[in-house]
Amino acid sequence: MTFETWLRADRLPHIWCSGCSNGTILNCTLTAVDDLGLDPDRTVFVGGIGCSSRSVGYVATDSLHTTHGRALAFATGVKLADPTLNVLVFTGDGDLAAIGGNHFIHSCRRNIDLTVVCMNNLIYGMTGGQGSPTTPPGALSTTTPYGASEPAFDLAQLAVAAGANYVARWTSYHVRELERAIRAGIETPGLSFIEVRASCPTNYGRRNRLRDVTDQIEIFRTRSMLKAKYDRLVAAGSPVPPDAIVVGEFVRRANPVMGVPP
Amino acid sequence: MTRLDFMQGNVASAEGAIAAGCRFFGGYPITPSTEIAERMAARLPRVGGTFIQMEDEIASIAAVIGASWTGMKAMTATSGPGFSLMLENLGFAVMTETPLVVVDIQRGGPSTGQPTMSSQGDMLQCRYGSHGDIATIALAPASVQEMYDLTVKAFNLAERFRCPAFVMADEIVGHMRERIEIPGSVEVAKRRPLEPGRLPFAAGPDLVPGFPSFGRGYRVHVTGLTHDERGYPATNDEAVHAALVERLVTKVESSRREIADYEVMNPDADVVIVCYGAPARTVLQLAAEQAGPPVGVLRFRVVWPFPEHALGEFPNAEAFIVPEQNMGQLAREIERHTSLPVVPVPKLGGDLHTPGELARVVEEVRRR
Ligand SMILES: Cc1ncc(C[n+]2csc(CCOP(=O)(O)OP(=O)(O)O)c2C)c(N)n1
Ligand code: SF4
Numbered sequence: 001m002t003f004e005t006w007l008r009a010d011r012l013p014h015i016w017c018s019g020c021s022n023g024t025i026l027n028c029t030l031t032a033v034d035d036l037g038l039d040p041d042r043t044v045f046v047g048g049i050g051c052s053s054r055s056v057g058y059v060a061t062d063s064l065h066t067t068h069g070r071a072l073a074f075a076t077g078v079k080l081a082d083p084t085l086n087v088l089v090f091t092g093d094g095d096l097a098a099i100g101g102n103h104f105i106h107s108c109r110r111n112i113d114l115t116v117v118c119m120n121n122l123i124y125g126m127t128g129g130q131g132s133p134t135t136p137p138g139a140l141s142t143t144t145p146y147g148a149s150e151p152a153f154d155l156a157q158l159a160v161a162a163g164a165n166y167v168a169r170w171t172s173y174h175v176r177e178l179e180r181a182i183r184a185g186i187e188t189p190g191l192s193f194i195e196v197r198a199s200c201p202t203n204y205g206r207r208n209r210l211r212d213v214t215d216q217i218e219i220f221r222t223r224s225m226l227k228a229k230y231d232r233l234v235a236a237g238s239p240v241p242p243d244a245i246v247v248g249e250f251v252r253r254a255n256p257v258m259g260v261p262p
Numbered sequence: 263m264t265r266l267d268f269m270q271g272n273v274a275s276a277e278g279a280i281a282a283g284c285r286f287f288g289g290y291p292i293t294p295s296t297e298i299a300e301r302m303a304a305r306l307p308r309v310g311g312t313f314i315q316m317e318d319e320i321a322s323i324a325a326v327i328g329a330s331w332t333g334m335k336a337m338t339a340t341s342g343p344g345f346s347l348m349l350e351n352l353g354f355a356v357m358t359e360t361p362l363v364v365v366d367i368q369r370g371g372p373s374t375g376q377p378t379m380s381s382q383g384d385m386l387q388c389r390y391g392s393h394g395d396i397a398t399i400a401l402a403p404a405s406v407q408e409m410y411d412l413t414v415k416a417f418n419l420a421e422r423f424r425c426p427a428f429v430m431a432d433e434i435v436g437h438m439r440e441r442i443e444i445p446g447s448v449e450v451a452k453r454r455p456l457e458p459g460r461l462p463f464a465a466g467p468d469l470v471p472g473f474p475s476f477g478r479g480y481r482v483h484v485t486g487l488t489h490d491e492r493g494y495p496a497t498n499d500e501a502v503h504a505a506l507v508e509r510l511v512t513k514v515e516s517s518r519r520e521i522a523d524y525e526v527m528n529p530d531a532d533v534v535i536v537c538y539g540a541p542a543r544t545v546l547q548l549a550a551e552q553a554g555p556p557v558g559v560l561r562f563r564v565v566w567p568f569p570e571h572a573l574g575e576f577p578n579a580e581a582f583i584v585p586e587q588n589m590g591q592l593a594r595e596i597e598r599h600t601s602l603p604v605v606p607v608p609k610l611g612g613d614l615h616t617p618g619e620l621a622r623v624v625e626e627v628r629r630r
Contacts, residue, residue, distance in 0.1 A: 065485035073321035077328025
């Protein structure tokens with residue numbers, strides 16, 4: 001892969017803070033599309049609004065940077081109008097699960113042939129660190145100054161329940177696994193959802209005793225638990241650490257899909 | 263060859279859309295527009311097009327915009343509550359210069375209001391509803407024939423100016439059944455592709471850039487953020503923002519004479535009724551049947567951009583009477599363009615004005 005094949009050199013430097021994991025996740029995604037030999041001229045990236053969604057603007061393909069929460073609805077139009085295009089979506093936890101929650105579950109239900117990469121940093125990064133639907137109970141944000149009091153969404157489980165054909169979760173620490181998951185997602189017809197636990201040192205870490213960039217990465221490294229192990233523990237009735245990040249493939253199936261060329 | 267038919271206004275609009283080349287419909291059911299979605303659901307698969315019922319109106323217009331960026335002609339249909347939900351993404355369509363058509367079959371509002379009753383309550387919503395400054399193209403059919411003809415025209419204007427075009431119909435015109443002549447073929451504007459070597463958002467003298475459809479190697483970045491001619495965000499650059507918004511507004515506003523479409527009756531009259539949509543039917547009947555001095559009629563088929571020059575078609579006019587199924591939405595715009603008295607005749611609740619009601623207003627105005 002050459003840098004110029006997939007990235008717009010004339011858009012750099014990017015807007016992301018140092019230590020932000022969005023760049024890593026973008027990199028893994030572009031490695032995956034390149035490994036699969038996707039044609040940049042026939043590939044479209046769609047994003048909503050947020051630091052994560054800004055990724056689409058750095059990719060050197062056709063790209064649609066839309067409105068907050070609506071990326072999947074726009075992507076649905078692109079894909080249905082021309083099913084021969086490869087359509088990938090970058091989104092954030094707020095974009096996807098709060099304002100865009102309805103489009104998320106319906107896109108999974110339709111099982112439309114999109115690959116969705118969600119950079120889940122547990123916070124609204126772009127607007128300065130407000131709580132999101134994935135902010136863990138107790139975590140501090142500018143709108144949960146006494147600790148988040150609402151339960152958090154499990155995005156991967158939500159996608160499985162709503163009908164997506166491929167669902168995986170990794171973290172920005174697991175770059176090889178993430179690349180493989182995105183590849184598998186692109187190769188699986190239907191909706192593929194890859195949740196990536198991402199670090200936002202500026203607006204999440206700073207308020208939650210993860211001041212150094214490496215603190216967050218260390219959590220990804222030490223608290224991640226493979227889905228297979230998690231399932232074994234649950235089946236055996238053994239306790240699962242409450243802060244475990246369950247990673248791996250959640251589902252890969254071949255249910256009927258929408259938006260593939262006849 | 264022209265074919266005679268008898269059909270409902272909403273169905274005629276759907277047929278006009280297909281004749282104009284529309285091959286994508288994304289929508290959400292809402293009275294009194296639903297027959298358009300239902301007709302498109304039946305027809306599009308048979309002409310190689312795509313119909314999808316989305317989860318709401320926000321998603322509907324988003325899907326329409328996405329489809330349009332592949333180069334396809336796309337539309338949705340709705341009524342007031344749905345139109346309100348679409349507004350943010352309609353602003354996105356204006357900002358990104360995405361051609362598309364929205365048919366709004368207006369019903370009584372605010373809120374859920376009168377789902378089955380006619381209204382013209384969205385005429386200002388379509389003009390001013392988006393945040394930021396925009397120009398609007400809006401057409402107002404007054405018959406089943408015009409539901410067909412003006413839907414075709416809306417598609418052509420959307421392509422010509424690269425922006426959303428609205429067919430602002432009302433429940434009466436949407437649901438009435440009338441004779442219609444379906445032309446064997448219609449004039450259809452093709453999407454003009456981006457010229458080689460030109461930046462994707464750099465416009466020529468007509469202020470409308472060519473369209474870089476997705477999937478053709480343009481590798482274009484499309485964003486609702488303020489962008490430069492490359493399409494790249496330039497959100498803190500005053501000059502770029504001002505130039506962009508001014509161009510988006512001017513490309514439509516400076517063509518108001520080209521876009522204008524209206525009918526004039528009795529240009530020498532002293533009193534002129536200005537009308538559009540279903541109320542125009544009463545006005546035309548009144549003008550045809552009234553005893554005494556003739557009353558002037560100015561009927562708009564295009565309401566936005568407001569064809570202000572049309573008021574000048576009546577050199578002897580002493581007053582303009584404006585019957586609308588709202589509390590005077592277009593009347594206010596007319597006031598901005600004339601020093602003569604403007605007399606709104608609001609009608610709420612869903613019924614049309616009767617010819618008698620309008621005749622009394624004409625008499626009153628003449629007595630003043
Ligand atoms: C309709 C609308 N509401 C609110 C906003 C403000 N806004 C911009 S980004 C954002 C949150 C983004 O959070 P997330 O999707 O988690 O992305 P991140 O920035 O963390 O990557 C919000 C609320 C907006 N742009 N549009
Ligand atoms: S605010 Fe957070 S998510 Fe946004 S760029 Fe900075 S570190 Fe990344």
